[in-house]
Amino acid sequence: MKDLSPVHVRTLGQGARNVLALHCTIAHSGAWSGLAAALEGEATLIAPDMLSHGRSPDWDGQGDFFDLATEAAVAQLTEPMDVIGHSFGGMIALRLAVEHPELIRSAVLIEPVFFAVAKQDAPDLMAKHDHEAQPYTDALAAGDMALAARLFNRMWSTDDSPRWPDLPERTRAAMVRGVHVVPAVEDVLFQDQKGLLSPGVLDRAAMPVLILSGSRTHPVMPVIAQGLQRRLPDAHCAVVEGAGHMLPISHPQDTARLVRQFWQDVGSR
Template structure:
């Protein structure tokens, strides 16, 4: 197993394993960590090929390769939060190691296999919207692929690609190979996470979060997971898009505090 960089943010009794989205890094949790300071201590690894972690060596399956370092940080029962593809890692940990996951927070999970089953028209629209990104990958243009992928998950208020710092753009290009690497998991459930017997293991309190301005396919995914999980609720943050833990950390933090106080109230300080 390749070693990865792990960032520690915030101070609080509640240990929170935080798993970032594709083409980002663990520092993306800084705003939410500040909003939850005094309540939670973030343990936030960088995925391979992201942040300060080394590049993936290409051996085996990428989903396995990024799940193993996350599991290594899950040394005791703790809360687990994941954003976008990070939510897929979080869900897998909850299914495979439920004794170590006290509560589960899935922010904008990109589990398109759920929409494929439950909302085929929205899934097909997402497929059409993804064609330019897939074409860029097909032509070998990683810069264009990263630019289009970033735009696809941005909102009107998000900074445009030319306005991003050069280092940020370079880091996005570096990590963008993760997108095609995990398509069989996201679109075809290659890992078998939707198997009812397996999914039943994730019986811990679960909060699904989405932004009101996110692509509609995400709402279908959240609704589908809420139906399939035994103890799940779905909340939307008005005005937020896919990057809601970054753009709306205070609103996200307030929902997490309320969720924990109602469902896993160990040492949580009230507002």
């Protein structure tokens, strides 16, 4: 196994509940700061930076990126913990729940980008998504990472999100740095390369699961959430009103309220 010790890990908050927090593509572990503050006193978030993100080193293009990200996350599971994952981080969280159920007490999947679910359940909506994604897909294929990051960010933002020129240069540079991992996980997200949708596989994730979506997100995301709810043994969905795909960053208080209620419900069983 590749040495993952250089991966940077940030600790946020001070609470009795240890939570593994997995950020989305072209973000970093600091994206959990708002949620950690909203959960202050209840949870300690252990948040690794993926390779090519945050303070972790760049991915050298060798090996399977999804495997490397999953291995880095597993390294933080020193005891049974709760996990929260956003977007691609939600995919890592789902895989942890399937492959290491003894170490996952509960899982919160925030807008998990498991497009293979939508391809099965709503192929028309997936076709719409693919059409809208074509510009940044073309930019990636052309090697124009700056344009790809800009278009990728715009597609997953809402109308009132900051425009690309208004973002700090450091933020834009970080997005450009990380966007090259997007095509590296395409087969995982769109074709279910790891076989998570194979018969019986998701049954292994028997712990309580909460799947969160924003009410203003891309229409394919609720389809994925509902599809996972039907396929997982103990899952339910909730919606953060007024939020888009970036809901843990844009609506940390509302997200925290739903997460806190979920943990309370789990604890009362």
